Structure formats: structure tokens, C-alpha cells
Amino acid sequence: MKPILLLGTLVASCGLAFAKLPPPDDAAKAKAAETSAKAAWQAKVDGYQLCKAQDKVAARYAKGGAKPVAMKTAAPAAPTASAAQPAAPGATPVAFKPPPPCQDPGPFAYNPPEQKPLETAGAHSPSGTAASPPSVKAPSAEMAPAKK
Numbered sequence: 001m002k003p004i005l006l007l008g009t010l011v012a013s014c015g016l017a018f019a020k021l022p023p024p025d026d027a028a029k030a031k032a033a034e035t036s037a038k039a040a041w042q043a044k045v046d047g048y049q050l051c052k053a054q055d056k057v058a059a060r061y062a063k064g065g066a067k068p069v070a071m072k073t074a075a076p077a078a079p080t081a082s083a084a085q086p087a088a089p090g091a092t093p094v095a096f097k098p099p100p101p102c103q104d105p106g107p108f109a110y111n112p113p114e115q116k117p118l119e120t121a122g123a124h125s126p127s128g129t130a131a132s133p134p135s136v137k138a139p140s141a142e143m144a145p146a147k148k
Contacts, residue, residue, distance in 0.1 A: 030112055037110045044105035051102035 024032070 033112065034110050038108060041105060041108045048102055048104055055102065
């Protein structure tokens with residue numbers, strides 16, 4: 001009796017595992033898009049913090065404040081052929097190009113792409129970085145000047 005019950009339970013669970021899930025609704029899609037945007041912004045913040053830490057370490061090393069740490073190894077590494085040979089007298093040195101400065105990603109601001117402003121001025125629009133002036137219509141005082 002137990003093997004038949006166990007077999008029936010396994011068959012039922014396999015059927016549930018292969019069941020097709022309904023497509024996500026609009027709210028779930030919007031939440032997923034916002035989550036991915038937040039994750040991308042957090043990756044930029046992490047990169048910025050790493051860049052600042054690397055700059056700090058490089059500045060400390062350039063001042064001479066960093067002390068080398070001796071590593072314990074079983075045997076010293078054998079010098080390679082290129083390291084054993086001195087540089088040719090007529091060879092030009094390779095120019096060092098400094099890395100670009102660290103760029104702060106700023107605060108997180110997310111505007112869903114499908115959201116449109118409710119009116120021309122966009123007063124009820126979601127907050128975010130402005131890409132255009134707040135209004136394109138002339139004020140009513142300019143359209144109909146006051147009579148004197």
C-alpha cells in the first residue's frame with residue numbers, strides 16, 4: 001500500500017512541476033523592472049566605492065606609506081627569459097595612461113518607461129531627472145495681455 005501511495009504522490013508532484021505558470025501581471029513586471037534598475041544603480045555605487053578605495057591605496061603607495069608584505073613560498077620563482085634579459089638600449093618606454101577619475105552615480109531615481117505625464121506641465125509626473133523645461137505652453141498672461 002505504501003509503495004502505491006508513494007508512487008501516486010510522485011506522479012502528482014511531477015504534474016505540478018510541469019504546470020504552466022500564468023504570465024506576470026503589469027504590477028509584477030513594473031516591480032521587476034524597478035528591481036533590476038535598482039540593482040544596476042547599486043552596481044554603479046559599488047564600482048564608485050571600489051574606485052575611491054583604489055585611489056586611496058594608490059595615493060598611499062605613491063607617498064611611500066605602503067610597506068611590502070613578504071609572502072612565504074616553498075621555493076623562489078624562476079626568472080623568466082624576458083625578465084632575465086635587460087631592456088634594449090634603443091627601446092622606447094611604454095607610456096602610462098592614468099585611469100579616468102571616479103564618477104559618482106548620484107542618488108537612485110527611477111521613472112517607469114510606460115508612465116506618461118498627466119498634463120503638459122508634468123506636475124503629477126514621477127520625480128526624476130528633468131530632460132526638458134517643465135512646460136511648453138505660454139502662460140495665459142502672454143496669450144491674452146491685460147487691457148490698459
